[in-house]
Amino acid sequence: MWTMIFLLAICGMAYAAWNKHQETKQGVVRDMWGNPVSGGSASRARESEMQREIADLRDRIKVLERIATEDRESLSLAREIEQLRDERSKTL
Numbered sequence: 001m002w003t004m005i006f007l008l009a010i011c012g013m014a015y016a017a018w019n020k021h022q023e024t025k026q027g028v029v030r031d032m033w034g035n036p037v038s039g040g041s042a043s044r045a046r047e048s049e050m051q052r053e054i055a056d057l058r059d060r061i062k063v064l065e066r067i068a069t070e071d072r073e074s075l076s077l078a079r080e081i082e083q084l085r086d087e088r089s090k091t092l
Helices: 002-026 040-091
Strands: none
Touching: none
């Protein structure tokens, strides 16, 4: 009798673990009381919003990189011009 109760308890735990695994694979989210939370369309909308925000941030990073590299080139060019002016003024 006790063996049968033990086996039933083991089977119940195995089923619960398998069920939780299946729900996780399917993306089912449950609240603290175990009720499924509907939010499929809300989570998709949030995901698309986050993707747009990431794209905007990437564009901003590209602009900042361009500004940083252009500034370096202009500073380097300005230094070279000043060196040429100094060399020219020394030769005259």
